[in-house]
Amino acid sequence: MNDVHELLGRAAEDAGQPVISTEAVYAKAGRVRRRRRVAVSAAAVCAVAAGAFVVPGLSGQTPQKASVAAPTELVGNSGRAQQLVKLLPTDVGAVEQVSLAVIIKHATPEQAEEHPVGPLDGHYAVRRDGGVGYLTVTAMNAKMLEKKLGGVPADTNLCEAAAGEPQRTDCVREVLPDGRVLTIWSDAMEYGDGTPQWGPELVARITLEDGGQLAVRDSTGFEAGTALGPLLKTPPLTRAQLRTLMLRPELLPKK
Numbered sequence: 001m002n003d004v005h006e007l008l009g010r011a012a013e014d015a016g017q018p019v020i021s022t023e024a025v026y027a028k029a030g031r032v033r034r035r036r037r038v039a040v041s042a043a044a045v046c047a048v049a050a051g052a053f054v055v056p057g058l059s060g061q062t063p064q065k066a067s068v069a070a071p072t073e074l075v076g077n078s079g080r081a082q083q084l085v086k087l088l089p090t091d092v093g094a095v096e097q098v099s100l101a102v103i104i105k106h107a108t109p110e111q112a113e114e115h116p117v118g119p120l121d122g123h124y125a126v127r128r129d130g131g132v133g134y135l136t137v138t139a140m141n142a143k144m145l146e147k148k149l150g151g152v153p154a155d156t157n158l159c160e161a162a163a164g165e166p167q168r169t170d171c172v173r174e175v176l177p178d179g180r181v182l183t184i185w186s187d188a189m190e191y192g193d194g195t196p197q198w199g200p201e202l203v204a205r206i207t208l209e210d211g212g213q214l215a216v217r218d219s220t221g222f223e224a225g226t227a228l229g230p231l232l233k234t235p236p237l238t239r240a241q242l243r244t245l246m247l248r249p250e251l252l253p254k255k
Contacts, residue, residue: 084120084137087248092236093128100134103226104196117141118214118253125228126236132229133199133236134219139253142211158183158205182206182246184239196224199231202239204246214251218242 081097088095099114100123101107116122118139126133140148156162159171171185183205189198199220206214218235221227237245245251 080120080122081124083250084122084124084135087120087245087250088237089241093126095135096125096127097122098125098134098228099123100136103228104222104224106226117144117212118251120251126232127229128232128236130230131221131232132227133221133232134217135236136215136217136219137251138215139208139251140212140215141208141253145211145213155181155207159185176247178209180207180209182243184243184246196222196227198222200235202235202237202242204242206246208252210255212253214246216242216246216251 081095085092085095099107099112101112102109114122116139118137121137121139124135124137126135157173159168159173161167168185169187171183174182174184176182185203186200187203188200199222201217201219204216204218208214218237220233220235221229221231223231235242
């Protein structure tokens with residue numbers, strides 16, 4: 001389970017703020033069963049009615065194919081969403097770059113400052129069919145990965161459960177022709193109550209030539225008072241679509 005929490009923490013740790021611990025946020029990540037979706041959706045509607053937040057695309061408007069309409073204080077209007085959406089299926093939904101540190105922990109723009117390694121690193125909200133899911137893209141060079149793993153070999157078979165950790169579900173480890181290793185698995189995110197409570201997701205990691213790693217979370221979203229909307233019924237990308245994205249060179253750090 002520590003390995004799962006490590007991935008969740010990395011999704012927002014590049015926000016670069018010492019005051020807010022995104023590791024602590026995602027260490028609490030979990031999910032109750034689908035019976036809570038109705039209650040959470042109702043709470044989201046009430047929040048909107050009270051003016052707690054405004055969510056474009058959830059009021060009956062037709063979602064656009066891509067959007068970078070997120071407030072500039074969240075993401076600095078980097079334009080990365082426009083580049084990412086070119087790599088995604090045309091029916092994925094409305095895509096915009098956001099900051100999970102801002103949304104979940106109310107980080108300031110300074111605290112949420114990004115330090116991307118890859119050209120498309122970031123957090124992206126995906127709005128579709130009234131729900132909001134997320135894609136998080138995180139590249140790490142060899143030095144960063146070594147520090148994160150704390151001495152654990154980077155070439156560990158992720159489909160083999162470590163001592164004290166649960167077996168990953170539907171885990172597929174694929175050795176590519178160029179020697180890189182791509183691993184994709186499903187995670188129900190059922191680790192007990194917490195805030196936020198993440199919905200089911202697909203997780204993908206691929207080794208890089210320099211010894212680093214590229215990781216993508218393909219999440220149905222989360223349930224919390226700060227949620228931008230209810231969970232998606234399925235992750236933004238199918239497993240096949242996620243695999244295709246992981247193999248795109250546009251996500252790789254420049255040499």
